[in-house]
Amino acid sequence: MGGRESRCNWRGLPFTFTLGFLFALAPPIAQSRTLRFVTLLYRHGDRSPVKTYPRDPYQESAWPQGFGQLSQIMIKTFFLTIGVLLSQIRKNLTLATKDSAPHHVKMLMYSAHDTTLAALQTALNVYNGKQPPYASCHIFELYQEDDGNFTVEMFFRNESHKEPYVLLLPDCKQRCPLQQFLQLTEPVISQDWKQECQIISTWNNTELIVTLAVSGSLLFLLIVLLMTVLIRVKSQPLGYSHISNEGEEQP
Numbered sequence: 104m105g106g107r108e109s110r111c112n113w114r115g116l117p118f119t120f121t122l123g124f125l126f127a128l129a130p131p132i133a134q135s136r137t138l139r140f141v142t143l144l145y146r147h148g149d150r151s152p153v154k155t156y157p158r159d160p161y162q163e164s165a166w167p168q169g170f171g172q173l174s175q176i177m178i179k180t181f182f183l184t185i186g187v188l189l190s191q192i193r194k195n196l197t198l199a200t201k202d203s204a205p206h207h208v209k210m211l212m213y214s215a216h217d218t219t220l221a222a223l224q225t226a227l228n229v230y231n232g233k234q235p236p237y238a239s240c241h242i243f244e245l246y247q248e249d250d251g252n253f254t255v256e257m258f259f260r261n262e263s264h265k266e267p268y269v270l271l272l273p274d275c276k277q278r279c280p281l282q283q284f285l286q287l288t289e290p291v292i293s294q295d296w297k298q299e300c301q302i303i304s305t306w307n308n309t310e311l312i313v314t315l316a317v318s319g320s321l322l323f324l325l326i327v328l329l330m331t332v333l334i335r336v337k338s339q340p341l342g343y344s345h346i347s348n349e350g351e352e353q354p
Contacts, residue, residue, distance in 0.1 A: 137247050140199035141210040142192050145240035146217045185222040186293040188213070193285055193292070196245050200253050200281065226291045229257070229270045236261050241270075246278070253281040 155162060195211060217235045224230035224241060239261040246254050256277055258267035272279055272287055279287075 136249055138244060139247050139253070140196065140208075140245040142195055142213075142243040143210070143240045144188075144213040144215055144220055144223060145238060146220050146235045147214050147238075183293060185219065185226050186291050188219070188223065189226060189288060190292045192243060193288060196243065196255060196281065197285070199245050200247075224259070224270075227257070227270075227288065228273050229259070238263075242267060245281070248278075254278040255281055255284045 199208075220235045220239065220241060221230055239259070242258040242260065244256045244258070246256065248254055256279070257270040257272065259270050260267035269277055271277060272284065275283055275287060
């Protein structure tokens with residue numbers, strides 16, 4: 104019995120060795136693609152009317168964009184200010200790639216008006232020119248790919264009974280590499296508010312303080328002068344005074 108058990112063990116040894124050798128040569132099992140972080144901006148609130156009175160002289164034809172649509176002026180007004188929001192979104196996406204980032208933060212939600220949502224999509228050059236409907240949202244999804252690199256995908260959900268539409272950042276594919284996403288959106292980020300908004304300021308803190316001090320002093324002197332005049336007017340006696348005539352004999 105002992106010899107038979109020994110022969111059986113030796114017969115199975117080549118198979119075991121071959122199987123272990125094949126596992127050693129096999130490539131490592133790739134990690135699955137994982138969703139690391141989500142940022143979404145959704146619309147709330149009412150903005151503009153969608154219809155008018157039957158006899159109103161200003162019907163839909165009087166509005167360049169039509170009822171319920173944003174004007175081009177409004178879109179351009181929000182274009183510069185949206186850079187602050189997009190800058191924060193970029194920072195959050197970058198932070199989520201760090202191993203030291205808080206892992207309990209998986210999603211950030213921003214509630215905004217339709218103008219903000221339209222301005223964001225205009226800055227990203229993915230705006231369709233229509234007013235975002237109620238509860239519509241722009242979604243940023245950060246993925247870690249099988250090779251360890253990070254990509255960003257964008258979606259726009261504007262209908263409840265359909266899946267979100269894929270948004271493609273110009274000059275980038277759907278799975279846009281994070282570094283390329285940051286590079287393409289960099290021109291939208293505000294670097295100098297005064298220069299970009301053409302705000303000319305010739306005042307500094309010292310000049311402002313001196314101007315306020317001089318103005319305050321002049322105002323104080325004016326108040327003192329008015330009080331002095333009022334006191335003198337009130338101090339004069341009231342009543343009649345005797346005026347001598349030419350023909351009146353002098354004592």
